[in-house]
Amino acid sequence: xxxxxxxxxxxxxxxxxxxxxxxxxxxxxxxxxxxxxxxxxxxxxxxxxxxxxxxxxxxxxxxxxxxxxxxxxxxxxxxxxxxxxxxxxxxxxxxxxxxxxxxxxxxxxxxxxxxxxxxxxxxxxxxxxxxxxxxxxxxxxxxxxxxxxxxxxxxxxxxx
Amino acid sequence: xxxxxxxxxxxxxxxxxxxxxxxxxxxxxxxxxxxxxxxxxxxxxxxxxxxxxxxxxxxxxxxxxxxxxxxxxxxxxxxxxxxxxxxxxxxxxxxxxxxxxxxxxxxxxxxxxxxxxxxxxxxxxxxxxxxxxxxxxxxxxxxxxxxxxxxxxxxxxxxxxxxxxxxxxxxxxxxxxxxxxxxxxxxxxxxxxxxxxxxxxxxxxxxxxxxxxxxxxxxxxxxxxxxxxxxxxxxxxxxxxxxxxxxxxxxxxxxxxxxxxxxxxxxxxxxxxxxxxxxxxxxxxxxxxxxxxxxxxxxxxxxxxxxxxxxxxxxxxxxxxxxxxxxxxxxxxxxx
Numbered sequence: 001x002x003x004x005x006x007x008x009x010x011x012x013x014x015x016x017x018x019x020x021x022x023x024x025x026x027x028x029x030x031x032x033x034x035x036x037x038x039x040x041x042x043x044x045x046x047x048x049x050x051x052x053x054x055x056x057x058x059x060x061x062x063x064x065x066x067x068x069x070x071x072x073x074x075x076x077x078x079x080x081x082x083x084x085x086x087x088x089x090x091x092x093x094x095x096x097x098x099x100x101x102x103x104x105x106x107x108x109x110x111x112x113x114x115x116x117x118x119x120x121x122x123x124x125x126x127x128x129x130x131x132x133x134x135x136x137x138x139x140x141x142x143x144x145x146x147x148x149x150x151x152x153x154x155x156x157x158x159x160x
Numbered sequence: 161x162x163x164x165x166x167x168x169x170x171x172x173x174x175x176x177x178x179x180x181x182x183x184x185x186x187x188x189x190x191x192x193x194x195x196x197x198x199x200x201x202x203x204x205x206x207x208x209x210x211x212x213x214x215x216x217x218x219x220x221x222x223x224x225x226x227x228x229x230x231x232x233x234x235x236x237x238x239x240x241x242x243x244x245x246x247x248x249x250x251x252x253x254x255x256x257x258x259x260x261x262x263x264x265x266x267x268x269x270x271x272x273x274x275x276x277x278x279x280x281x282x283x284x285x286x287x288x289x290x291x292x293x294x295x296x297x298x299x300x301x302x303x304x305x306x307x308x309x310x311x312x313x314x315x316x317x318x319x320x321x322x323x324x325x326x327x328x329x330x331x332x333x334x335x336x337x338x339x340x341x342x343x344x345x346x347x348x349x350x351x352x353x354x355x356x357x358x359x360x361x362x363x364x365x366x367x368x369x370x371x372x373x374x375x376x377x378x379x380x381x382x383x384x385x386x387x388x389x390x391x392x393x394x395x396x397x398x399x400x401x402x403x404x405x406x407x408x409x410x411x412x413x414x415x416x417x418x419x420x421x422x423x424x425x426x427x428x429x430x431x432x433x434x435x436x437x438x439x440x441x442x443x444x445x446x447x448x449x450x451x452x453x454x455x456x457x458x459x460x461x462x463x464x465x466x467x468x469x470x471x472x473x474x475x476x477x478x479x480x481x482x483x484x485x486x487x488x489x490x491x492x493x494x495x496x
Contacts, residue, residue, distance in 0.1 A: 004185075015176045036176045037183055040180070040184045041188065046333060046334065091170070096170045099169075103170060119172070129385065132385070133342050
């Protein structure tokens with residue numbers, strides 16, 4: 001069991017990652033915040049012995065994905081328009097906001113693969129283990145996700 | 161302009177609420193003072209709340225023959241009809257208990273439309289001390305979705321899981337192993353068949369157009385995993401109906417909707433009401449959020465495709481239209 005000090009250090013280190021993964025699935029700030037809290041509570045209650053930082057991170061990602069999928073399937077979920085949230089985010093360059101908007105239009109499975117690959121810097125085989133799917137499927141999701149993202153950004157550029 | 165670095169930067173601008181850590185610690189401290197009786201009450205409410213979403217999902221279990229399986233899944237035999245209702249907990253949070261009608265089971269319709277699509281596979285793999293066996297499945301090649309029924313067995317015992325009153329199954333976080341079906345929703349336990357050394361489960365899954373196999377995976381906390389691939393056959397083609405634009409596709413046991421057709425309308429929420437109308441003037445409300453009516457087994461949204469499985473067998477030959485939040489789409493029987 002973690003001490004409060006150990007827990008706080010881990011929470012500070014990983015809570016943005018948890019939020020981003022949950023947001024990737026749910027596209028709703030409040031739900032993503034709720035899931036971040038739930039996942040951290042599970043970490044606080046976890047009785048297991050973690051072998052390494054990498055093991056903790058892997059466990060947190062798995063629990064976040066499970067919680068997000070569970071929330072996603074609730075028949076009575078209500079979400080805020082994503083534009084409302086996007087308008088509150090501070091991007092350091094306008095292009096980042098454009099990429100964010102395009103990412104949020106992608107199917108969830110492509111978004112998740114792209115997030116784990118580019119932001120968390122997992123390899124395709126590691127993503128396959130995390131998402132419990134064949135590596136070939138991950139490679140296909142990455143490839144299609146990139147392609148679709150490029151197309152959406154081109155379309156957005158053409159519409160300006 | 162596409163730049164991989166921008167993906168990272170865009171995501172790095174997202175942050176959890178500043179209150180997250182203090183909220184977690186506050187909840188944890190409050191919990192320390194809970195009386196055990198209070199904890200039991202909360203657990204009971206959660207189980208009931210989850211129960212209402214399950215309806216007949218847990219009923220697709222292996223029986224003596226296909227007709228018994230379909231009768232259990234698609235009739236009121238195991239899940240009688242009930243009205244929906246709303247309650248409020250002591251924090252003022254609304255808890256919705258959806259209702260559902262049930263339809264009479266028609267063995268002739270089941271035989272005509274669904275029985276050919278039940279596969280009794282029996283394939284298995286051994287991994288560590290465990291054996292995963294795919295016992296059977298029902299695959300809807302029209303909506304590319306299905307329900308698979310499988311078992312996980314270990315002669316030394318299978319533990320580390322829990323389930324709700326309605327059969328909804330979960331592995332405990334501290335469990336040494338876990339299993340699931342790729343691209344699947346919740347899993348349900350077959351309590352009648354499960355024993356200390358074997359657990360029998362069913363799960364609903366949705367495949368893409370390119371995929372024609374389901375994958376059951378068992379893994380441990382060290383990231384090692386074993387997978388059983390189940391090849392799915394389409395049973396010789398399933399009857400289906402669709403509108404002229406291909407927005408809605410209906411099979412005898414489910415439908416899928418291309419939400420892209422509606423532009424931004426369903427970016428945040430799925431449709432609130434879905435009804436099938438028949439040529440004879442009758443109708444089947446698949447679900448109606450306002451009426452708390454959920455005559456469906458599952459609903460899964462993947463990207464812009466919403467897939468819904470019915471809680472009854474639909475005669476697609478007799479369909480006239482489908483109504484989605486008041487918008488009506490004419491349906492035509494397809495023969496290919």
